[in-house]
Amino acid sequence: MIDKRIDFDHLRQDFPILKSKNRNKPIIFFDSAASSQKPIQVLNAVNDFYQKDYANIHRGIYELSERASLLYENTREKVRQFIHAPHANEIVFVRGTTEAINLVAQCISKNESGEIKWQAGDEVILSEMEHHANIVPWYLLKKQLGIVLKIIPVTDEGVIDITSYQDLFSSRTKIVAISHASNALGTINSIKEMIKIAHQHQVPVLIDGAQAAPHFAIDVQALDCDFYVFSGHKMYAPTGVGVLYAKKIWLDNMPPYQGGGDMIETVSFTHITFAKAPHKFEAGTPDIAAVIGLSAAIDYLQQIGMQAIDQHEQQLLQQAEPALLSIPKLKIIGTAQPKVGVISFVIDGIHPHDIGTVLDHEGIAVRAGHHCAMPLMNRFGLSATVRASFGIYTNEQDIDALVEGVQQAVRIFS
Ligand SMILES: Cc1ncc(COP(=O)(O)O)c(C=O)c1O
Structure with missing residues (x-):
C-alpha cells in the first residue's frame, strides 16, 4: 500500500472562499453536510x-x-x-x-x-x-x-x-x-x-x-x-x-x-x-x-484519496467529540460507530439557534434546526440540534474554535 500523506492544511489553499469573511471574521465552515465549498480546480x-x-x-x-x-x-x-x-x-x-x-x-x-x-x-x-x-x-x-x-x-x-x-x-x-x-x-x-x-x-x-x-x-x-x-x-x-x-x-x-x-x-x-x-x-x-x-x-x-479523506475526518471526530462532551450539559445526538464527520448536539437549557447565533458572530458557520429530518428529531424528543459537519478543509484549529465558541455560548446563556 502506498503511504500517501496528504497535507490537509495546505489543501485549504485550494478553497478561495476560506479567505472570505463571516461577520467580518475569518470563516470557519462547519456546514459541509448542507453543501460543501468548491476548490479552485472545480x-x-x-x-x-x-x-x-x-x-x-x-x-x-x-x-x-x-x-x-x-x-x-x-x-x-x-x-x-x-x-x-x-x-x-x-x-x-x-x-x-x-x-x-x-x-x-x-x-x-x-x-x-x-x-x-x-x-x-x-x-x-x-x-x-x-x-x-x-x-x-x-x-x-x-x-x-x-x-x-x-x-x-x-x-x-x-x-x-x-x-x-x-x-x-x-x-x-x-x-x-x-x-x-x-x-x-x-x-x-x-x-x-x-x-x-x-x-x-x-x-x-x-x-x-x-x-x-x-x-x-x-x-x-x-x-x-x-x-x-x-x-x-x-x-x-x-x-x-x-x-x-x-x-x-x-x-x-x-x-x-x-x-x-x-x-x-x-x-x-x-x-x-x-x-x-x-x-x-x-x-x-x-x-x-x-x-x-x-x-x-x-x-x-x-487525487487526495478517499481513504485519506476518511482518515482525516475520523481524526477530527476523535478530537472534537471528547472536547465538546467536556462542556457541561452538552449531549451528542448520534453516538454510533462508525460515523462520518457530523456532530449533532444539544445543551440542556440553551436553544440550538442561540448557540448557532453566538457561533455565527465568531465567524463559525454551523447548522441549527431539524436538518430536514423531522421524524428523527421527534424520535429523540427534540425540535432541533446544532450540527457541525466537516469537509476536507476542516482542521484542528477549526475544532478548537468551535469548542471555544460553544463554551462562550454556555457562558452567555447560563
Ligand atoms: C441524507 C440526505 N439525503 C438527501 C439530501 C438531499 O440532497 P439534495 O438537496 O442535494 O437533493 C440531503 C441533503 O442534505 C441529505 O443529507
Whole structure:
C-alpha cells in the first residue's frame, strides 16, 4: 500500500472562499453536510468549459458541440469508476439526490409503458433517520396509490434496529430506501447487511448516498444495491448535478420520468419511441457545466484519496467529540460507530439557534434546526440540534474554535 500523506492544511489553499469573511471574521465552515465549498480546480473547470468548450450536447454536428458532448459523456465514465459501477450507461445525471429519489419513486411503481403496476397496500420500507428527500417522494406515492410506508426504528445511539427491519418485510414489500450515512446523526448504516436481507426477500434497495459520497469510497457492486443516489454539491462539485446509479435491469424496465428533447428516438403526434438508458431519463438540456465540474471534483477527491479523506475526518471526530462532551450539559445526538464527520448536539437549557447565533458572530458557520429530518428529531424528543459537519478543509484549529465558541455560548446563556 502506498503511504500517501496528504497535507490537509495546505489543501485549504485550494478553497478561495476560506479567505472570505463571516461577520467580518475569518470563516470557519462547519456546514459541509448542507453543501460543501468548491476548490479552485472545480471553479476553473467550469470557467474553462464556458470559455473554451461550451455548446449544447448531443445535438451539434460541429466540433465544439462534439467536444462538449465528449466532456459530458467522459464524466459518466468517471462517475462509473468513482462508485465502481459495472457500466457507464447505468449512470443517469439528475439535479441531485432529491430528483433521483423522486425519479425512482415515480418510475419504479410503473411498468415500462408507464402504466401503474403497484397497488394500494403495497409497502415501502424507510428508516426513522431519513432526510425528507427520502420520505416525501414516498409519501407522495402513498397519496397517489395508497401504498403503506413501514418505518424501521432507530436506537438511542442512532443506529437502525436490524431486528425490527427484518420483521417489516412482507409479500407486499416493493422497495427499501435508506441512507448510507445520516445527515443529522452521522451514523454510517450497515447497508451491505441490509441489502442482503432485502434481496433474500427479492426486494430491491435504494441507497441515499448524499452523506456518504463526499466522505469515503463507494463500491456499488460490492454493496449490490439496486439504486445509489448522491448530489454533486455536497462533494465539492457545483450545484445542479447529481447521480442516479441503477442496475441496468431497472433502467430498462422503468418508463421515462420526464419527456422532452434528447430522450427520444422518434417522435410523431401518435407514437413516440424512447432512447435507451441513461438518455431516456435525461430529458432536456442538463446542467452541462455542473457535470464538467463534477468531473473535476472527482479528480480532486481521487487525487487526495478517499481513504485519506476518511482518515482525516475520523481524526477530527476523535478530537472534537471528547472536547465538546467536556462542556457541561452538552449531549451528542448520534453516538454510533462508525460515523462520518457530523456532530449533532444539544445543551440542556440553551436553544440550538442561540448557540448557532453566538457561533455565527465568531465567524463559525454551523447548522441549527431539524436538518430536514423531522421524524428523527421527534424520535429523540427534540425540535432541533446544532450540527457541525466537516469537509476536507476542516482542521484542528477549526475544532478548537468551535469548542471555544460553544463554551462562550454556555457562558452567555447560563
Ligand atoms: C441524507 C440526505 N439525503 C438527501 C439530501 C438531499 O440532497 P439534495 O438537496 O442535494 O437533493 C440531503 C441533503 O442534505 C441529505 O443529507
